[in-house]
Amino acid sequence: MAVRIFIDGEAGTTGLQIRERLMGRDDVSLISLGAEERKDTDARRRALNEADLSILCLPDAAAVEAISMIENPETKVIDASTAHRVADGWVYGFPEMTEGHENAVRHARFVGNPGCYPTGAIGLIRPLVENALLPATYPVTVNAISGYSGGGKNLIQSMEDSSADDHISSAVFAYGLQLQHKHLPEMQQYSMLEHVPIFQPSVGRYYKGMAVYVPLHLWALPGGVGAARIHQCLSDHYSGHLFAEVAPLEQSSALLRLDPEEMNDTNTIRFHVFANEKSGQCVLAATLDNLGKGASGAAVQNMNLMLGLEEGLGLNFERAA
Numbered sequence: 001m002a003v004r005i006f007i008d009g010e011a012g013t014t015g016l017q018i019r020e021r022l023m024g025r026d027d028v029s030l031i032s033l034g035a036e037e038r039k040d041t042d043a044r045r046r047a048l049n050e051a052d053l054s055i056l057c058l059p060d061a062a063a064v065e066a067i068s069m070i071e072n073p074e075t076k077v078i079d080a081s082t083a084h085r086v087a088d089g090w091v092y093g094f095p096e097m098t099e100g101h102e103n104a105v106r107h108a109r110f111v112g113n114p115g116c117y118p119t120g121a122i123g124l125i126r127p128l129v130e131n132a133l134l135p136a137t138y139p140v141t142v143n144a145i146s147g148y149s150g151g152g153k154n155l156i157q158s159m160e161d162s163s164a165d166d167h168i169s170s171a172v173f174a175y176g177l178q179l180q181h182k183h184l185p186e187m188q189q190y191s192m193l194e195h196v197p198i199f200q201p202s203v204g205r206y207y208k209g210m211a212v213y214v215p216l217h218l219w220a221l222p223g224g225v226g227a228a229r230i231h232q233c234l235s236d237h238y239s240g241h242l243f244a245e246v247a248p249l250e251q252s253s254a255l256l257r258l259d260p261e262e263m264n265d266t267n268t269i270r271f272h273v274f275a276n277e278k279s280g281q282c283v284l285a286a287t288l289d290n291l292g293k294g295a296s297g298a299a300v301q302n303m304n305l306m307l308g309l310e311e312g313l314g315l316n317f318e319r320a321a
């Protein structure tokens with residue numbers, strides 16, 4: 001029998017993409033609310049409690065409210081918002097994060113889907129800290145650029161509608177300039193860093209796709225760690241994972257430009273190591289589709305694991321040509 005999935009916030013950017021990925025699958029059936037019911041508390045409560053698994057694609061406050069409405073102890077939840085990513089009782093929905101974590105997701109009732117930027121940053125940093133190549137005390141900086149769909153309906157409208165009061169006409173802009181971005185707690189905690197990293201994101205005038213950068217001064221690392229060891233560590237860590245890959249060192253070093261859109265329309269995160277051995281410097285980079293592995297794709301991957309729908313794991317994620 002097909003499992004019942006309710007996407008609360010189905011009409012939003014993330015919700016729509018999850019719906020698209022699930023349409024046409026015969027192992028899931030979607031509980032869908034009509035336009036007039038999608039914000040009706042009673043209708044949502046009913047759907048949340050009927051579902052085998054609910055995926056919350058809502059602002060934080062609405063996600064917290066949705067959790068308070070769930071009475072059915074069998075209902076599983078994936079929350080795409082920031083509300084529960086570092087909360088007790090929730091499993092962080094990044095199955096590739098560390099050994100055994102895929103199993104933790106598989107057996108979880110409550111999964112906090114990661115933020116798009118943290119997926120890139122944690123994906124680069126955590127294996128290095130776990131393997132003692134990067135001290136947990138290292139003062140990490142994370143720079144990033146995202147397509148504007150990362151900001152949901154509001155930012156999409158500000159970028160696309162020139163008549164909107166809050167229209168943004170810049171080709172690219174930096175933000176998070178107060179250094180208090182909402183992704184910092186999950187980035188620090190799951191990267192296993194002792195200090196809050198500096199995180200400096202930006203948005204470009206293109207719809208989706210992101211690149212997340214972590215520059216490292218290799219000369220400052222203990223034990224003479226070079227780019228080759230870092231690359232080997234990442235390659236070993238992600239070996240055997242369907243949705244993560246590490247570009248060969250020589251391929252990355254031959255690149256003249258890194259395209260933040262290179263992984264669009266996939267659920268795969270790609271890692272690069274760029275280095276200048278002479279200066280002892282290195283820039284680690286992750287590229288991902290902010291709506292794929294950064295949000296909706298990750299949610300579907302987690303859903304498949306939590307419901308044992310293994311055959312669905314490889315579905316609906318075409319690699320870009």
Ligand SMILES: NC(=O)C1=CN([C@@H]2O[C@H](COP(=O)(O)OP(=O)(O)OC[C@H]3O[C@@H](n4cnc5c(N)ncnc54)[C@H](OP(=O)(O)O)[C@@H]3O)[C@@H](O)[C@H]2O)C=CC1
Nearest residue numbers: 009011012013014057058059062080081149150152153295
């Ligand atoms: N966009 C992205 O790349 C990513 C987004 N996320 C997270 O996912 C969540 C959804 O984001 P996103 O899809 O971008 O946001 P959107 O603004 O595009 O969509 C949110 C949806 O939730 C609906 N909504 C708001 N309040 C309620 C409510 N009380 N009851 C029912 N529905 C409600 C909105 O309705 P209406 O249409 O009327 O506004 C809208 O359709 C957020 O928490 C975001 O932080 C996570 C990772 C990446």
Ligand SMILES: CC(=O)N[C@@H](CCC(=O)OP(=O)(O)O)C(=O)O
Nearest residue numbers: 080081082115116117146150151
């Ligand atoms: C471009 C843009 O605005 N991006 C969003 C993050 C998108 C994301 O990862 O979603 P969560 O909101 O679920 O954390 C931001 O910086 O707030």
